[in-house]
Amino acid sequence: MNVFLEAQHLGLDLPIFTQEQRNVKATVGLFLRSAFQPPKRELRTTLDDVSFRLEPGDRVGVVGRNGAGKSTLLKVLVGAYPPSRGGLEVNGSRQALLNLALGFNQEATVVENIMLRGIAMGLRPAQAAAVIDEVLDFSELGEKAGHRLRTLSSGQRMRLGFALATAVQHEILIMDEWIGTGDASFVDKAKNRIRSRVDNAQIVVLASHNFSLLRSVCNKAMLLEGGKLLALGDVDEVLKGYDELLHMPHGDASPAVQAMV
Ligand SMILES: Nc1ncnc2c1ncn2[C@@H]1O[C@H](COP(=O)(O)OP(=O)(O)OP(=O)(O)O)[C@@H](O)[C@H]1O
Structure with missing residues (x-):
């Protein structure tokens, strides 16, 4: 079977609930309004026109600043959120x-x-x-x-x-950075098992902020910013672009990222 994972112009809108600015000094009014004033529901675009195709042998790190959309993308890839736009095609068992x-x-x-x-x-x-x-x-x-x-x-x-x-063992493994919270002997055992599942999976997608973990597991990386896919390529190049981006204001693309897109 030809295992692959393909996202085509994937977009996701999530509902957010906002509240009008309240005067926190007017205590009685604040209590009354927080009890009776209904929140406003708005849709916010969390993933925007994300396209890629992953094939056997691809071990892809997903990087980006806090709130970039990494966990949300993983949830779409595992089927927890249906995309609002575009499509997701998965061939192979995923875990x-x-x-x-x-x-x-x-x-x-x-x-x-x-x-x-x-x-x-x-x-x-x-x-x-x-x-x-x-x-x-x-x-x-x-x-x-x-x-x-x-x-x-x-x-x-x-x-x-x-x-x-x-x-x-599954063909496609989709995971967040796994931080062991068990006791030391369990964490060791769990790391060995993860390593074996990663080695034997055909496609791995790993979202993490840990550069050394990403370099040890992944051969490619994708960089998200504001729900958009800025770059997908060799892990070292994308991490270099991401490192530059970390020192720039939101909305600006780093030179290394501009060179990749
Ligand atoms: N269930 C939800 N409902 C509404 N908005 C959400 C929901 N989950 C996440 N978001 C918003 O979507 C955006 C992306 O969140 P996400 O958790 O995917 O970011 P992330 O890249 O994984 O961040 P981090 O590195 O901080 O874990 C954020 O602005 C977040 O507030």
């Missing part, structure tokens, strides 16, 4: 390593959650059942198998989310 704590059912047991979330991630019921033992083993939660999720600590939930999200 998101984004918010590992999301999507659990607090009232269901650990094993039930592995089944439910495994199926939600696209596994067939038999495949989800087949990974239960491995997920319990990797997350070191065997003795909690029949416990309700709400009784787990946040670190234990993170282990479960990580073990489940990485239980199966």
Whole structure:
């Protein structure tokens, strides 16, 4: 199968809720208005005319300043947000390593959650059942198998989310910079597994601010600014352009970026 990920003139508008400027010194009025004045809903363009095609062997870092649209682009690529304009074509199985704590059912047991979330991630019921033992083993939660999720600590939930999200190798891996919050031995184990999933994926998309991580994982990078794709190319060149951009006011393109576009 020819694995690829293609975005064609992709655009996304998200609703934002704004409030008229209030006089914070008029305390009583402030309380009344914050209780009764409805917010205004506006649509804001978060991704604007983003086009690229990724092929097997592409390991692409997604960089840009805070609020540039990196996480939003990843959410569109994993199918969490449908694009408002343009199209996204994905050929191959994809796995998101984004918010590992999301999507659990607090009232269901650990094993039930592995089944439910495994199926939600696209596994067939038999495949989800087949990974239960491995997920319990990797997350070191065997003795909690029949416990309700709400009784787990946040670190234990993170282990479960990580073990489940990485239980199966996929062709396309879409991930945020992964910062381990578990104890040191789990973080080491998790890093080894991530490395193996990255090495064996055909396409990797990694959003991060960490240049050394990006250079060690990626061969290409894309630079976003204000929801637009400014550059896509060799990782070292794009990081150089991004580094220059970081020292410029918003809206100005750095010389290295201008040379790339
Ligand atoms: N759910 C949402 N609803 C409305 N606006 C949003 C939503 N999520 C993000 N935004 C806005 O979209 C823009 C891009 O946000 P995004 O999280 O994609 O940025 P980012 O490049 O990942 O930033 P950072 O480096 O700070 O994580 C920001 O202006 C943000 O305020």
